[in-house]
Amino acid sequence: MISENLKQVEENIVKACEKAGRKREEVTLIAVSKTKPIEDLKEAYETGIREFGENKVQEMTGKNEVLPKDIHWHMIGHLQRNKVKYLAPYVSLIHSVDSVRLAEEIDKQAKKVGRVIPILIEVNIAHEESKFGINETEVYDMIHTISKMPNLKIEGLMTIAPYVVDAEENRLFFHKIKQLSVDIAQKNIDNVTMNILSMGMTGDYMVAIEEGATMVRVGTGIFGERDYSKKE
Numbered sequence: 157m158i159s160e161n162l163k164q165v166e167e168n169i170v171k172a173c174e175k176a177g178r179k180r181e182e183v184t185l186i187a188v189s190k191t192k193p194i195e196d197l198k199e200a201y202e203t204g205i206r207e208f209g210e211n212k213v214q215e216m217t218g219k220n221e222v223l224p225k226d227i228h229w230h231m232i233g234h235l236q237r238n239k240v241k242y243l244a245p246y247v248s249l250i251h252s253v254d255s256v257r258l259a260e261e262i263d264k265q266a267k268k269v270g271r272v273i274p275i276l277i278e279v280n281i282a283h284e285e286s287k288f289g290i291n292e293t294e295v296y297d298m299i300h301t302i303s304k305m306p307n308l309k310i311e312g313l314m315t316i317a318p319y320v321v322d323a324e325e326n327r328l329f330f331h332k333i334k335q336l337s338v339d340i341a342q343k344n345i346d347n348v349t350m351n352i353l354s355m356g357m358t359g360d361y362m363v364a365i366e367e368g369a370t371m372v373r374v375g376t377g378i379f380g381e382r383d384y385s386k387k388e
């Protein structure tokens with residue numbers, strides 16, 4: 157079933173790319189495996205998936221320990237500073253940097269393990285109270301400050317669009333954040349690139365691709381609904 161879902165998602169990505177006149181290689185699919193058991197990740201791995209997204213440090217670290225080493229782990233959830241040290245040795249990309257204090261901690265832990273850790277700045281483009289991420293008016297100041305941290309590399313922006321029934325409702329938000337990333341790129345800030353735009357989830361990843369997403373984060377569409385009822 158996971159392999160069939162993946163086939164469907166892949167077809168949709170290809171379709172969205174065609175519609176937007178983009179190349180398939182411009183878009184990376186991240187399989188969001190939070191709450192899902194190891195067997196499910198293995199099934200996705202067997203079909204060729206190497207990018208996995210998780211939102212809890214402990215869960216991601218546990219999965220990293222038992223799964224093949226050629227997997228790239230993406231931290232997509234709100235990150236607490238006291239947990240950064242656990243993922244610093246192996247994380248591929250942290251999508252959810254939303255404060256200078258968090259960036260300072262990642263920089264410190266990256267240095268300890270001798271790495272430069274790639275990060276994205278999370279922007280709350282729809283200004284939803286319930287969401288993490290910074291306002292787009294704060295983004296320049298934050299990027300300027302973080303760009304001076306030697307063990308971090310800002311590679312782009314991430315956003316979590318509102319939950320909507322009709323994906324078209326999010327098109328404007330995706331368009332806005334793409335524009336923001338183009339504006340930032342034009343500033344040519346040292347140590348900052350805007351090569352990555354992480355946006356789009358199960359409900360709206362095709363629209364996100366049409367509006368310029370380079371990474372889409374798909375969970376339910378690959379692994380099925382999540383069951384939170386049996387959580388401790």
Ligand SMILES: *Cc1c(COP(=O)(O)O)cnc(C)c1O
Pocket residue numbers: 188190211232233316356357358359373374375376377
């Ligand atoms: C859970 C999650 C996703 C995946 O959501 P689906 O709707 O299941 O595809 C994507 N991004 C973030 C930040 C998430 O927390």
